[in-house]
Amino acid sequence: MGEIKLRYFVFFLISVALFLPACGGGGGDDDEKSLPPPNLTGSAITGIQIVDGGFDGTPPPAAPGYTVLDIDLNEGTGDHYIWLYYKVGPADGSEGTPIGEIYTVDEFDRETPSKGGTKIPVNLNEGPSIQHDPLWLYYINSSWPVARCVVVANETEKITKFGPPEAEGKYPVVWVKELLPDQWKTPSEFPQPPDAQDLNEGQSFPLLLLISDWIFIGYCVDQEVYDWLQSR
Helix, strand or coil: CHHHHHHHHHHHHHHHHHHHHHHCCCCCHHHCCCCCCCCCCCEEEEEEEEEECCCCCCCCCCCCCEEEECCCCCCCCCCCCEEEEEEEEECCCCCCCCEEEEEEEEHHHCCCCCCCCEEECCCCCCCCCCCCCCEEEEEEECCCCCCCEEEEEECCCCEEEEECHHHCCCCCEEECECCCCCCCCCCCCCCCCCCECCCCCCCCEHHHCECCCCEEEEEECCHHHHHHHHHC
16 A cells, blocks of 8 residues: 555655646747847958047057047037047957957946946046036957947937948947936937937037037947847
8 A cells, every 4th residue: 555655655746747748837939039149251440449539539549450430429518528449350369368348437427337248448428518427338248249330429410420431231230228218318300219328428508509419329239139139
């Protein structure tokens, strides 16, 4: 009689073990798309530099291997010209680990570099008229996914520039968002998402009739990576 009960008990445990996965309850691989397999053909961004040009509207000479993205990141504030330089290399990392993500840290909004990475120590809003805490650009190196380009859009002037230029129209753009979304929202007529980080946030001077330009920064990724990011 004891042996029969033991058999029934073992049968019960096996049935429960088979039944639980069918019930779900903990999520699974289908709940979120997996990161696409690496595509390390072609080129990627392998370096980014920010240069404070002072009040000189001509970008300083680029460091070896770098190219200037000829658009002022601080346009409309009346303060310093801030220039971005980028470097392109093989996506396979044979000439340096590519950059996989860029993001901003706005100290005025009490943001902190929660994602880690490398801080570029040049305030994107530098100048004597600055009226709040600095805004910094960070980048994260990654063997995959990789950033295929860097892009800056001045939506006030209707100017968007890609680095390298041939990336325009080839890849979708991931626009950098505020780490801590607030009431400062992107105008609905702009293509950027509502919480995209305006590089000139808080830099307007209404009493002086000086309204800073709306400027956004982003980076290009493969379509498969973009779709994966949107699914998260």
